[in-house]
Amino acid sequence: xxFACLISWQSLLAQKFExxxxxxxxxxxxxxxxxxxINEQMLKNMVDTFISSGMRDAGYxxxxxxxxxxxxxxxxxxxxxxxxxxxxxxxxxxxDYVHAKGLxxxxxxxxxxxxxxxxxxxxxxxxxxxxxxxxxGVDYLKYDWCNTxxxxxxxxxxxxxxxxxxxxxxxxxxxxEWGNHxxxxxxxxxxxxxxxxxxxxxxxxxxxxxxxxSAMSVMGIADKQGEMxxxxxxxxxxxxxxxxxxxxxxxxxxxxxxSLWCMLAAPLMAGNDLHKMSDQTxxxxxxxxxxxxxxxxxxxxxxxxxxFDGLEIWLKPLSNNSLAVCFLNxxxxxxxxxxxxxxHQLKDTLSNMNIDFNKSTYRIFDLWxxxxxxxTDRVLKVDIKAHDVLLLRLDxx
Ligand code: GLA
Numbered sequence: 001x002x003f004a005c006l007i008s009w010q011s012l013l014a015q016k017f018e019x020x021x022x023x024x025x026x027x028x029x030x031x032x033x034x035x036x037x038i039n040e041q042m043l044k045n046m047v048d049t050f051i052s053s054g055m056r057d058a059g060y061x062x063x064x065x066x067x068x069x070x071x072x073x074x075x076x077x078x079x080x081x082x083x084x085x086x087x088x089x090x091x092x093x094x095x096d097y098v099h100a101k102g103l104x105x106x107x108x109x110x111x112x113x114x115x116x117x118x119x120x121x122x123x124x125x126x127x128x129x130x131x132x133x134x135x136x137g138v139d140y141l142k143y144d145w146c147n148t149x150x151x152x153x154x155x156x157x158x159x160x161x162x163x164x165x166x167x168x169x170x171x172x173x174x175x176x177e178w179g180n181h182x183x184x185x186x187x188x189x190x191x192x193x194x195x196x197x198x199x200x201x202x203x204x205x206x207x208x209x210x211x212x213x214s215a216m217s218v219m220g221i222a223d224k225q226g227e228m229x230x231x232x233x234x235x236x237x238x239x240x241x242x243x244x245x246x247x248x249x250x251x252x253x254x255x256x257x258x259s260l261w262c263m264l265a266a267p268l269m270a271g272n273d274l275h276k277m278s279d280q281t282x283x284x285x286x287x288x289x290x291x292x293x294x295x296x297x298x299x300x301x302x303x304x305x306x307x308f309d310g311l312e313i314w315l316k317p318l319s320n321n322s323l324a325v326c327f328l329n330x331x332x333x334x335x336x337x338x339x340x341x342x343x344h345q346l347k348d349t350l351s352n353m354n355i356d357f358n359k360s361t362y363r364i365f366d367l368w369x370x371x372x373x374x375x376t377d378r379v380l381k382v383d384i385k386a387h388d389v390l391l392l393r394l395d396x397x
Contacts (some may be wrong), residue, residue, distance in 0.1 A: 015161050017170040021192035022234045023295045024267045025140070025172055025264045027062025027106065028055065029242050032200075032271025036068025036117050039086040040094055047101055048394050049274040049283065056103065059295065060139045060270065062172070063098050064106030067117040074120050080109075080132055085363035095137045103329055106140030106172070107133060111156040113146030113393075120149055130163035133171065140172040145180070153181040174239065174267075174282040179224075184231035184238055193237040194269050196228060200241035202248040204256070204387050205330065218244070218257040219330060222304075225264055229301035230350055232265055238301060239267050246272030246281035252388035255368060256328060258284050259389045262294035263302035263314045263326050289367045292393065300351050302326070311384075317351040323362070323394040329384040337384055341376035362394035 028050055030038050037234055047063055058331075069091070071081040082091035089125055098105045109129060110121040122129045122143070133141060143160055145153070157175050164171045173191035176185050183194035201208025201215025208215040221240045232238045240261065245254045261268060270285055277285075284290075293316060302316030302324065312333025316324040323346070329335045341357040348354075355362075357376045364373040364380075368391055375397060 008339065014291045015158075015189045016191055017164065017165065018175055018235065020170055020172050020235065021237065023297070023299065024237050024265050025062055025174075025193065025292075026268040026295075027064055027104075027140070027270070028060060028062045028274065029064040029066050029106075029142075029269045030068075031066035031108075031270055032202075032242055032244060032247060033273045034220060035066075038065060038068055040089055043094065044097055045273055046194065047098055047103065049277075052101065053274055053277060053282055054286050055270065055274065056101075056397055058288055059291055060268070060285075062104045062106045062269070064108070064140055064142060064269065066108045066142065067110075067115050067119065067144070069107065070115075070119045074125075078125060078128055080120060080125075080129060092136050099137060104139035105137060106142065106174075107136075107138050108142045108144065110144035110146050110148075110159065111151060111153075111177075112145065112149075114138060114147045116144055116146035121147070123151070123156075126159050126163040127166060130160070130167040133164075134167035136171035138169070138171060140174065142174040142176050145177040153177050153183070154186050157183070157187060157190050176239075182228075184228040188231065192235060193239040193240045195241060197224055197240060200244055202244040204249055204253040216241075218249075218253070218260065222260050222264070225301070226303055229264075229303055232299065232301040234297075234299040237265060237299075238265055240264055242267075242269040242271040242287075244271060245284050246270075246277055251280050251284075252385055254281065254284050256387055256389045258287075259290060259326050259368075259391045260314065260328070262290050263324060264294070265294060265299055265301045265316070268294060269364045287367070288391070289365075289370065293318070293367070293391075293393065296324075298351070303348070305346070309335075311337065315346060315353075317348055317353045318393075320394050323353070323355065324367075325392045325394060326390075327382075327384060327390040329388055332386050334386060335384050337380065337382050337390070339380040341380065361397045363397050365393045365395070367391045367393055 112121040175194035179196040203217040205219040306313040312328040314326040346355040
């Protein structure tokens with residue numbers, strides 16, 4: 001009897017499923033390109049392309065449907081209804097298709113009364129919706145923050161986290177609260193990743209004009225990441241939003257965007273149309289050496305170490321005392337970089353990193369050109385194009 005009481009008390013305390021998302025989740029999400037214009041056939045083709053393009057082999061795993069998968073009303077029992085026009089075969093069949101390809105399936109809803117797109121939100125239906133997702137085989141839930149007037153964010157996300165746990169199927173819980181209530185300070189026990197800002201758009205710097213609203217740019221988001229890096233780690237990640245690689249920025253800008261997201265140990269959710277992906281876009285998204293920076297087992301979020309005259313230096317401590325260094329040319333002109341490793345000690349109190357290149361030498365590998373580039377005994381001299389990066393991996397010699 002005492003034993004049974006103990007179990008039930010623990011299950012009351014229990015929050016998220018542990019052991020998931022030990023590395024930043026990687027996948028594809030429909031929103032950035034398709035918004036609510038999704039349907040079963042197009043998505044099945046996308047799943048096939050996810051595999052034929054090499055995305056799965058590069059480590060992408062979650063195939064996530066964002067807003068717009070539902071009918072506008074719940075059924076008479078209060079259950080969510082996948083839109084029968086968009087999913088004539090039913091959602092379960094589509095989920096089975098995704099799983100049969102060795103992928104995991106993710107879906108979207110919102111803590112409010114309606115989703116941002118005006119579809120039925122989960123407010124008041126948390127446990128019922130969580131059971132519905134478990135029955136469908138959902139592995140990942142993105143949970144948004146529209147139409148939540150009067151709700152307390154921490155409480156709303158706690159309720160859904162408990163509902164997911166109670167439904168019994170391990171689900172990666174992705175909080176999409178835009179950083180309004182600093183979820184990094186309270187969501188570690190509730191979810192596996194949390195958005196840190198408003199929505200991204202396909203623009204490099206400044207803001208991105210979307211007609212009726214302004215999205216954030218790559219650099220606009222990157223600028224806001226510093227203060228919360230201590231809260232990221234295996235199983236709990238800061239999420240600077242999905243990728244815009246392949247969605248209209250230049251090749252250099254896409255490279256810079258992807259490099260920075262990997263430096264930030266960000267979840268890597270491709271947001272482009274995989275069918276129309278150029279070779280350049282594919283080469284960015286599937287660069288395994290760059291992805292390895294993001295997926296490094298230590299799970300330490302990188303940071304901006306230095307910024308001067310449009311040139312930034314970002315650092316990310318890696319396992320085995322290695323280090324990723326990203327030289328970013330944020331300016332609109334070519335820059336000549338001359339960098340004497342020995343003149344700068346690289347320190348990070350969060351990870352106890354303290355590298356003095358006068359005392360130890362590191363081999364340098366250029367992660368985009370895939371070339372070994374001498375070592376830290378030599379002064380680095382290189383041209384970096386506007387909005388481009390030099391992304392290096394340093395391993396102790
Ligand atoms: C919000 C989210 C986006 C997307 C849309 C869907 O804006 O931040 O990522 O999910 O809603 O309506």
